[in-house]
Amino acid sequence: MKMYVAGEWVERDDRMDVIDPFSGEAFDTVPGASVEDVVLAAKAAEDGREQMSRLTGMDRYEILMRAVSLIEARKEELGQTITREEGKVISEGRLEVDRAVQTMTWSAEEAKRLRGETIPLDASPGNAGKFGFTVRVPVGIVAAIAPFNFPLNLVAHKVGPALAAGNAVIIKPASDTPLSALKLTEILLDAGIPDMAVQCITGSGRTIGDALVSQPNVRKVTFTGSREVGEHITRMAGLKKVTMELGSNSPLIVMPDADMDKVAAATAQSGYANAGQVCISTQRVIVQESAYGDYLDALKPAVEALSYGDPKKDATNMGPLVRESDAARVETWVNEAVDGGARVVAGGTRDGAIMTPTILADVDPDMRVSREEVFGPTVAVTPASDIDEAIELANDTNFGLAAAIFTQNVDHAMRFALEVDSGNLNINSGTQFRADLMPYGGLKDSGFGKEGPTYAIDEMTELKMVVFH
DSSP, X not given: OOEEETTEEEOOSSEEEEXXXXXXXXXXXXXXXXXXXXXXXXXXXXXXXXXXXXXXHHHHHHHHHHHHHHHHHTHHHHHHHHHHXXXXXXXXXXXXXXXXXXXXXXXXXXXXXXXXXXXXXGXXXXXXXXXXXXXXXXXXXXXXXXXXXXXXXHHHHHHHHHHHTTOEEEEEOOXXXXXXXXXXXXXXXXXXXXXXXXXXXXXXXXXXHHHHHTOTTOOEEEXXXXXXXXXXXXXXXXXXXXXXXXXXXXXXXXXXXXOHHHHHHHHHHHHHGGGGOSTTOOOEEEEEGGGHHHHHHHHHHHHHTOOBSOTXXXXXXXXXXXXXXXXXXXXXXXXXHHHTTOEEXXXXXXXXXXXXXXXXXXXXXXXXXXXXXXXSSEEEEEEESSHHHHHHHHHSSSOOSEEEEEOSOHHHHHHHHHHSOOSEEEESSOSOOOOTTSOBOOSGGGEESOBSHHHHHHHTEEEEEEEEO
């Protein structure tokens, strides 16, 4: 495919292969953008910002709703594209398209809800006769840097609110998965978005990333990815508004009063969906000692029942990791844990880019498979003596994106909600829950700022204070 810059679909001499993670074959190419392309896109986005300023809230709503209809009409194509370029199974690819429909619908609705408030200035001494109100306005140009693991919906989470708020947007999709974002760009243009209001530049982040986030007229950067890259972007961005949705090693606490079959089913879903390549995948399971054996007995058959292989087949539960090198890294971490005293309950082997769904028991919390973000289909199980130690272990991390607990004890549930340092807290569910309308974001090294259209728009607008004297 071509990339979209300055109102045109363009080629470049430098081309990048798009690889099918399952077959390892290149099935398409995209341009490798240069720094000059970034400058061109930023200049064009300035014109796009002016075009967007002439649209009413109703105009933006109608354009985005037309885009929703076009996404729905192309659901199977988009689902197949997601599966082909990212490797997630086709059922999850189709589900991602459904979620993108919801994300864009919520974004469209928010285009009609930008509002300020009156400020009672006469409540402050000496300000009788003064009338104040606030106005919310777009920041202007948003740089949207998306990850590979949800190549359509996480682009929608950035682009939808940005356009609903009246901004122009420059999309930088992940190098591994650029096609979904390019097709969303096609859809937005077909829906009637002004020709300069969206740019989609493909290429290596190492080549163009710094140039994009440091463009003087880019006023907002929204990024989903690793903590290391997020920290670098934050430093490069300078005095810009920044949203960072970074990594995690999400803990799941299991108390003895939980229904172990339900916990096992939740773990199998939230630990292995998209081959574990989800920021809020269940990674660390902390089980009270009296329930430890029962939990492993329930989890083992649930995980061993997961079928893995060709993601294009409807019956497959789990596909490959996006790169074989990532699968090799996960295998190395598993082997390190075993050498350190952990034991493999299920899985633990690799075939190319496919890492089998793996359960590790008796994991020391200081092992890398527990301490860092695995981002693969591996769950590390650790015992705890009681709720106090379980909460302590859950918080013993630099991350804080998602956490969960299974318990019927209200006191334990409330302690979990109040004491665990995480932006998203789930009671009697796995960690991998996200409704696309909810405020979503992390604490500590998991980032700052919130996604979810209603909340993202606050991050993509400025508040102006007006006073009549």
